[in-house]
Amino acid sequence: MSTAPRARQSGIGPLLREWRERRRVSQLELALRADSSARHLSFVETGRSRPSEELVLRLAEHLDVPVRERNALLLAAGYAPRFAETPLDDPxxxxxxxxxxxxxxxxxxxxxxxxxxxxxxxxxxxxxxxxxxxxxxxxxxxxxxxxxxxxxxxxxxxxxxxxxxxxxxxxxxxxxxxxxxxxxxxxxxxxxxxxxxxxxxxxxxxxxxxxxxxxxxxxxxxxxxxxxxxxxxxxxxxxxxxxxxxxxxxxxxxxxxxxxxxxxxxxxxx
CATH class of the missing domain: 3.30.450.180 (Beta-Lactamase)
Known part of the structure; x- marks a missing residue:
């Protein structure tokens, strides 16, 4: 399933909040896990701040976001996808x-x-x-x-x-x-x-x-x-x-x- 169009339209804030709520993790708990602050995470979710590429990957890791969806988060934040999708028949x-x-x-x-x-x-x-x-x-x-x-x-x-x-x-x-x-x-x-x-x-x-x-x-x-x-x-x-x-x-x-x-x-x- 391609999530790129949705990612570009909504930005990373709604996507990140959705994953956090799916995992039932508070902003404070996630911020502590990812070595950030609840204030900064709140700004990211409301679109007031753009997270760094490294923070996006840390947040995704601590939320156990599937690899395909990690690419969607990166796209939503304005970064290039990090993970390739290589066909199994590729050499x-x-x-x-x-x-x-x-x-x-x-x-x-x-x-x-x-x-x-x-x-x-x-x-x-x-x-x-x-x-x-x-x-x-x-x-x-x-x-x-x-x-x-x-x-x-x-x-x-x-x-x-x-x-x-x-x-x-x-x-x-x-x-x-x-x-x-x-x-x-x-x-x-x-x-x-x-x-x-x-x-x-x-x-x-x-x-x-x-x-x-x-x-x-x-x-x-x-x-x-x-x-x-x-x-x-x-x-x-x-x-x-x-x-x-x-x-x-x-x-x-x-x-x-x-x-x-x-x-x-x-x-x-x-």
Whole structure:
């Protein structure tokens, strides 16, 4: 989502105040964190003072503003964007692409994938391909979206034993991101997948035989090849990214949540 037009029109004051209120931080608290004064910060928010480029970056850091939006703050203050947005297929991203591919391959036979800020699938391993078996080609036409593939009535949704719980977890995750990042593109994906019908299915449970299995985290319990598999997911991002593209990448890995899932996946491995 481009924020440059809005940034130029409104100036940095309203944008900065909006981020501060989103983070529920007072002017005094933010000023102390950023080595400034509440008076100066008040002047910045009301348009009476122009902050230095260094102060804009310090404020953004202490407010945990996403990298893309830090560029918008800089533009609003009259400075050039600091963070590039380099396409993943750019030669300079070769080491990153190779590292991601090595990571995904090394996680096999367990599923893992890389997504961007709107859950568009950037890369995936054979564990993910295994889960996608049998999904209609209409849903597999690029660009693939992980949320759409998971919650669509013709996607993974009919196979997920605890769909209502897993769906609730995914929607809540997206809601938190929308609240923090103000992404209109992510909001569009959220509105789409939230509108998908959820079919009632008798005997939904977290295991076989109708008996709930205790887990250390909410699992995704899914059927595959006549087996019931259980996974808990973990999401990783890059530390201190200096590029918008890299900042918006997330690596999601699915950890087998029970010995039966481990055994089944290893039996499928080459």
């Amino acid at each position: 300079s991203m070769g080491a990153l692409r190779e590292g991601l591919e090595r990571l995904l391959h090394g996680y096999e036979p367990y599923p893992a994938l890389v997504v961007d800020a709107t859950y568009t699938v950037i890369a995936a391993n054979r564990g993910i391909a295994m889960l996608m078996e049998g999904i209609p080609e209409s849903l597999l036409t690029p660009p693939l979206n992980a949320m759409r593939l998971t919650l669509h009535p013709e996607g993974l949704a009919p196979r997920i034993r605890n769909l209502r719980e897993w769906r609730g977890h995914l929607l809540a995750q997206m809601e938190r991101q929308i609240a923090l990042d103000r992404s209109e593109a992510l909001r569009a994906v959220y509105d789409e997948v939230k509108a998908y019908p959820v079919a009632d299915r008798a005997g939904d449970d977290h295991g076989e035989g109708g008996e709930a299995v205790p887990y250390f985290a909410l699992p995704m319990v899914i059927e595959h090849g006549g087996q019931v598999l259980s996974f808990v997911s973990s999401i990783s991002t890059f530390n201190t990214p200096m590029d918008v593209t890299v900042a918006e990448l997330a690596i999601e890995t699915f950890l087998p949540a029970d010995p039966a899932t481990v055994k089944y996946l290893r039996s499928l491995a080459p």
